[in-house]
Amino acid sequence: MVSVLPIRVPGLVTVVLGVALSLLGGSAASGEPGDPLPVGVWPLRPTPEVVADFDPPADPYGPGHRGVDLAGSVGQPVRSALPGRVLYAGPLAGRGVVVVGHGPTRTTYEPVAAQVGVGDAVAAGDRLGSLQLPRSHCFPRACLHWGWIEGETYLDPLLLVGGGPVRLLPLWSHSPAVTPARPTAVGWAAGPGGEAIDPGP
Template sequence: MATAVIGIMSMAAALGAPIQAVSADAVTRSADAASAAPGYPWSWPHTGPRLVIEPFRAPAHDYGPGHRGVDITAPIGTAVHAPAAGVVAFQGVVVDRPLLTIDHGSGYVSTFEPVASELSAGATVQAGDVIGMVDIGGHAPRGTMHIGVRVEGVYLNPHPLFGEIPRAILLPCCSD
C-alpha cells in the first residue's frame, strides 16, 4: 500500500499536479449540493476533452489559499455552453480577464473565464445554449477555461454538478 501511495505521489509530482487530501465528508457535501442543483446533472460546458489541468482545492477558511473551481482544457475560440438554465448575472472584464456569470436559481451561480460573450446581464439562457467563446486572459493557463460554482456564496467542487465525482485511481507503481 505504501508503495502505491508513493508511486501516485511521484507521478503527480512529475506531472506538476498538486497533492491534496480530501475528506470523505467534503466529497459527500459536494455530491449532496450538486444533486440539489437546478437542472442536475448539468451539461459539460464544451464538447472537447474533459481534461482537468488544475483541480478544485477548497480553502481552509474564507480568505485562505485554494483553487475555487477547476481549470479544464479548452482551446481559444472553443464555444462555451450553459451547463444549466439560468439568467446571466454578469458579463464583462474583471482585471484582465473576460468572464460570464450565470445565476441558476436556488443559490447556484456559475462563472466561466476567460470567456468572451455578447450576452448581457439579464439574458435568459437554457442548458446547452452557446454563452460565449474561450478567450485569453486571467490566471488560468492559455488554452484552458476556469469553471467556478458557488452555492449561497460558498465555492464547491463543480465536478459533481456534471454527474462526475472525481475519484483517486490507483495505478501500478513499479515492477520488482
C-alpha cells in the same frame, strides 16, 4: 448532500469579483438535505481534460483552487452548464467573465469574450461566448476556469457533470478498535500484550 467550505481569495481580483458577485443577488440555498444535485453539461465540447481540480482550502483565507480549469483552445465556444439567466457578462479585473444564475446557485466562466447580455435566459448547453487566452490560469495554454457558487460558498462544479471527488470513510471509523497482530515466527503472532498466540490450523 454536498460538503462545502466558505472561501475567500486574497487580492484585488477577489475583492472586485466578490463585490460584483454579491451585487448579483447570490443567496443561500433553500434546498433540503438530500436534495438531488442538478444535472448539467460540460461547458466545453468535446469533454475537456481537467487540468486543475477543485481544491478548497483548509480555512476561509487559506490557499486553494475555487473551481476547476478545463483545457481548451482560443475561440472555442463556452456553454452554460445549467439553464438559468445571465447575471453578469463583461470584463472584470482584466478578464472576461460570465456569471449565470440558477436559483440558489450560479456558475462562473472565465476568461470569456461574452456573446450574451445581462438578463438573457439560457438553456443548458447554450453558447455564452468564446474562450480567451489573456489571464488564463493555464497560460500560455488556454483553459476555462469554471466555478459553481452557492451564496458565498464555492462548490465543486464537476459534481454537475457526474464528476468530483469520491470521499470514502476509513474502514476503522465504523469498526471497534483492533490491535493488529505482528508476525513473530512462521504460524505465530503477537497479541496486544506481546504474548505469543497460536492461530491454530
